[in-house]
Amino acid sequence: MARFHRLPVAAVDRLTDDAVALTLSVPEELREEYRHTPGQHLALRRLADGAEIRRTYSICSPAPDAGGEGPRTLRVGVRLVEGGAFSTYALKEIAVGDEIEVMTPAGRFTLAPAPGLYAAIVGGSGITPVLSIVATLLAREPRARFCLIRSDRTAASTMFLEEVADLKDRYPERLQLVTVLSREEQQAGLPSGRLDQDRLTTLLPSLLPVTDVAGWFLCGPYGLVQGAERTLRGLGVGRARIHEEIFHVDGAARTVHPTAPAHATVTARLDGRGGSWPVRDGESVLETVLRNRPDAPYACKGGVCGTCRAFLVGGEVRMDRNFALEPEETEAGYVLACQSHPLTEAVEVDFDR
Structure with a gap:
């Protein structure tokens, strides 16, 4: 059963002008409760003006070894959302030593390390759970490879730029990194522009054997994830190999249902x-x-x-x-x-x- 505990903030690291990483200390007596699978998330809770606010943020730090103790720290990335009650608080007010109410880990956008070829298509803050997945997989499973395709607006707005670069340096033969910027030209690599369905249909087969990938992980805004799923299905990838987590659902259709029966x-x-x-x-x-x-x-x-x-x-x-x-x-x-x-x-x- 998911539960909340107060965890102290050990570090607040500025990632970009509009994003921070919060590192939370986990007391020894709670480490088993916060044991997590790579890709899971945490719900953070606070009271503001008498109202409870909860927001979910993915764990970006590697998962602990199965046979060892639970995590000593947990790290999450928070990007500022316009008018966001919790993200504004995180970027402007949270300081080292503060305590935050944190739910125990949840979520099924996960990968248990195993041999094989894996890939991800992520946009913006969608890198956060995939960072944990990639770091944990490559550290634990020497027979695993990963292709990470990430889309961001500009280099300056890219979260966890250094962390991903460090992984590429550590596993140069097993991590393939492809970066696309939608609003800025790069000196090398792919031309700028959005990763829409047409572009992905051309790009993916040129990067890797699409149908040989054991698991595809799609994470980010609704439009990117839906376009990437349609692309993969069109390229012959079975639905069971596609895993999705959507961070922003503005514009997504909502079904309208009739009023509940009387006396329900x-x-x-x-x-x-x-x-x-x-x-x-x-x-x-x-x-x-x-x-x-x-x-x-x-x-x-x-x-x-x-x-x-x-x-x-x-x-x-x-x-x-x-x-x-x-x-x-x-x-x-x-x-x-x-x-x-x-x-x-x-x-x-x-x-x-």
């Missing part, structure tokens, strides 16, 4: 305890549960992070949108509680499965 109830099992509650008009399953169980897990409420994943035990729901669950998860009966609205008078979900 939600029954939920959470941390070993159950309860049933009436659904208010327009509420999602998560909103109904949160009114009665404030400890229900969630982070983004946008269908992106997957923290509120629950198993649908009974009844029917429709999700507004889903950018977190893989097709095999939805087929197995899992839903995102924050996006799910009852279609039957009785709905039952289990957060513990």
Whole structure:
């Protein structure tokens, strides 16, 4: 069960004019709770003007060895979002020694180190989980190779530029790095411009044997990820080899569903305890549960992070949108509680499965 703990800030490193990396110290007694798989994320929480604010940030530091102790530190990258309540706080106020409420790791945009060829297409801050994936994979598995294709606006706006360069220097034969800048010409490498579907269709086969890649990891804005997925499917890559995490979903379609049936109830099992509650008009399953169980897990409420994943035990729901669950998860009966609205008078979900 995901839980929050207060962790002290050990370092605040400026990455770009609009991004920082926060390093959090993990006390010895909490290290097992914060053990993570490369690619997972953390939800950070604060109170501002009496309201709770939660935001999800991917862990960019390598994952600890399976047989050793849990992590002594965790590092996340935060990029300023215009009007962002948490990102503004992170860039302008957080200082070394402050304590932040941090949820234990979650997320399934992950890769357990194994031999083979892997690749990623990332845009902007989408580099953060992939940085952990690449660093962990190449350090633990000498028979693994990775092709990292990253897109940024300019060199000055590129997060973790030095960290990626260090990985390239450390693993020159096993890490292929391709950088595309959309608003700035490079002295060497690819011409500037967006990594749209047409460009990727031409570029990818020239870089690597596309269908031989054991796992493709797509991370960044909605448009980039969707275009990259369509490109890969068009090039013959099976859906099971494509893994996605979307950071920005502005402009993504949201399904509009009818009002819940009159007198609908939600029954939920959470941390070993159950309860049933009436659904208010327009509420999602998560909103109904949160009114009665404030400890229900969630982070983004946008269908992106997957923290509120629950198993649908009974009844029917429709999700507004889903950018977190893989097709095999939805087929197995899992839903995102924050996006799910009852279609039957009785709905039952289990957060513990």
